[in-house]
Amino acid sequence: MNAVFSPVAPQDVEDFASLYVEVFNAPPWQDGWSVPVAAERLRSMASAPRFEALGAYQEGQRVGLVLGNGERWVHGWALHLREMFIAPNVQRSGIGRQLLAEFEHALAGRYQNVYLQTGSRVPAHQFYASCGYAAIDLVSMRKRVEV
Secondary structure: OOOEEEEOOHHHHHHHHHHHHHHHOOOOOOOOOOHHHHHHHHHHHHOOOOEEEEEEEEOOEEEEEEEEEEEEEOOEEEEEEEEEEEOHHHOOOOHHHHHHHHHHHHHEOOEOEEEEOOOOOOHHHHHHHHOOOOOOOOOOOOOOOOO
């Protein structure tokens, strides 16, 4: 079964909220998302400047999404890949790899680099590494803000 890839407009990104919930409530993440909260997250990402998104479809059904936004650097633009998710029933079929390659192709000439964050112990880490992404010398840090 072949996939079709198509740009996703900011106003349409929340149509992927149910798929987001299906993916990120399953192992290994088991996050506990609801559709309204996932839709809010996707809408907030879509409101960022230079929003970019590409959807994957099979037989008219949404099966994947990759999205990010651009940030200006001194010598050009970089894209921060914010989310990528593929329906569990088509994971490991090559659709994710195709979706990412199509997304990168669409970005070529407009962005110099693509940056992303992922967990070091989740399957996504190996997936991105196999697609040519390499660890860089950055540290993610967090501080809980309490009142």
